[in-house]
Amino acid sequence: xxxxxxPMAMMQMAKRFQIFSQEHPRVMPFFQVANATAIKExxxxxxxxxxxxxxxxVTNIKLTKDDIETIQMLKSLKG
Numbered sequence: 001x002x003x004x005x006x007p008m009a010m011m012q013m014a015k016r017f018q019i020f021s022q023e024h025p026r027v028m029p030f031f032q033v034a035n036a037t038a039i040k041e042x043x044x045x046x047x048x049x050x051x052x053x054x055x056x057x058v059t060n061i062k063l064t065k066d067d068i069e070t071i072q073m074l075k076s077l078k079g
Contacts, residue, residue, distance in 0.1 A: 039063065047060065
C-alpha cells in the first residue's frame, strides 16, 4: 500500500457525503456550530445508537490534540 489517497475512492466518498448531507440536513449545521464553539481538546463527544427494537448503545470520547488534528485534516478534505 503506497499511502497515497485513491482518487476514485475519494470521489466516491465525496458523492456519498453529499447524499448523506442531503438526507440528513441538520447534521452539518450542527457540526459547524459545534466546531466553532465546542470541539477542542478536552471536549467530550457522546454517541448514542438506538436500534429499531429500542436497544441503546452509548459511548463517548474525550478529544485529544491528535483528535483535533484529525478533525482539521478531515475538514481540509472538504475543500
